[in-house]
Amino acid sequence: MKPVLNTYNICFLGRTGNGKSSLINSLFGTSLSTDPYVPCTKILSATTKLSDEIEGYDSITAYDTPGIGEFSSIVPYQRYYEYAVSNSHCIVLVTTLDRNDASAQRLLLSLKDFVNEDYSPKFVIALNHIDSRVAIENKEIVVWNETANEPTEYRQNQIDQRIAMLDQKFTGKFLPFETIPVCAIRGYGLDRLKTSIINK
Ligand SMILES: Nc1nc2c(ncn2[C@@H]2O[C@H](COP(=O)(O)OP(=O)(O)OP(=O)(O)O)[C@@H](O)[C@H]2O)c(=O)[nH]1
Ligand SMILES: [Mg+2]
Numbered sequence: 217m218k219p220v221l222n223t224y225n226i227c228f229l230g231r232t233g234n235g236k237s238s239l240i241n242s243l244f245g246t247s248l249s250t251d252p253y254v255p256c257t258k259i260l261s262a263t264t265k266l267s268d269e270i271e272g273y274d275s276i277t278a279y280d281t282p283g284i285g286e287f288s289s290i291v292p293y294q295r296y297y298e299y300a301v302s303n304s305h306c307i308v309l310v311t312t313l314d315r316n317d318a319s320a321q322r323l324l325l326s327l328k329d330f331v332n333e334d335y336s337p338k339f340v341i342a343l344n345h346i347d348s349r350v351a352i353e354n355k356e357i358v359v360w361n362e363t364a365n366e367p368t369e370y371r372q373n374q375i376d377q378r379i380a381m382l383d384q385k386f387t388g389k390f391l392p393f394e395t396i397p398v399c400a401i402r403g404y405g406l407d408r409l410k411t412s413i414i415n416k
Contacts, residue, residue: 223264223275226413227300229327230310231319232256232283235344238400239310240278243410248280255286260296270414279304284319297323302330306338306413307391312345313378317385324390331391339391340412341382346375347399365404367397 228236232255237248246263249256257280264277279300282293301307309320331337346367347360359371367375379395386393396412398405 221264221266221275222273223277224270224273224306224414225262225277225279225300225304226306226308227279227281227304228308228310229281229297229301229320229323230283231285231312231316234283234310234312235400236283236310237280239308239342239344239398239409240280242400242403242406243413244276244278246278255283257282260300276414284323294326297327298330301327302332304332304337305335306340307331308340308342308409308413309386309393310342310344311382312343313348313374315378315381317382321385321389324386328390337391338413339393340409341386341393341395342409343375343378343382343395343397344400346371346397346404347402360402365402367404 228240230236237250237257240246240263241248241250244263244265248261248263259282261280262277263280264275266274267276270276281296281300284293309324311317311320350357350359357370358368361368375397379397382395394412396405396409398409
């Protein structure tokens with residue numbers, strides 16, 4: 217008998233360094249390579265974990281993709297993106313507070329025809345790196361409440377503004393979505409992100 221896994225597939229896309237591999241590691245306990253300085257993921261990887269978290273599925277598969285922005289065109293990795301998107305029940309765009317969204321918008325536009333209608337896939341934007349530091353006139357602003365492990369009020373205002381900006385930029389361009397603020401390395405927002413990813 218040939219065993220079959222009925223697996224729920226999740227594809228992570230986004231600019232290099234935005235934290236796709238880190239988020240997968242935090243969400244699913246994997247050990248994918250990450251790097252603070254140089255583009256890290258160079259091939260498509262699929263990690264499958266047995267799970268009864270999603271009704272009707274035996275496992276969860278996370279597709280980690282190479283980041284966009286490393287080359288002036290996305291052609292070198294395009295086939296990976298097309299394959300992962302066409303096999304996914306949920307597509308996660310990982311972004312940051314940085315306002316540079318043009319490359320992600322172009323990528324999603326190029327992948328629209330590869331969405332698998334049979335899966336009625338979800339689309340989620342993970343707003344990562346929300347603990348990134350900021351200095352104004354050489355004075356560092358406190359953006360993270362270490363005790364509560366959550367953004368400070370100052371940072372929460374920026375997050376709210378960024379979410380409104382993402383609504384403007386991505387609504388009607390790919391699939392309906394919700395944006396979840398997260399911090400991969402501090403474990404913030406991960407339960408909410410997971411719920412959004414797996415709730416059909
Ligand atoms: N401060 C902070 N650092 C983060 C966060 N998420 C990821 N990082 C760091 O950012 C760097 C890049 O993260 P990766 O997970 O390698 O990013 P990636 O999107 O997979 O990058 P590519 O594989 O090049 O596409 C690593 O050094 C991570 O430790 C976060 O929320 N906050
Ligand atoms: Mg990576």
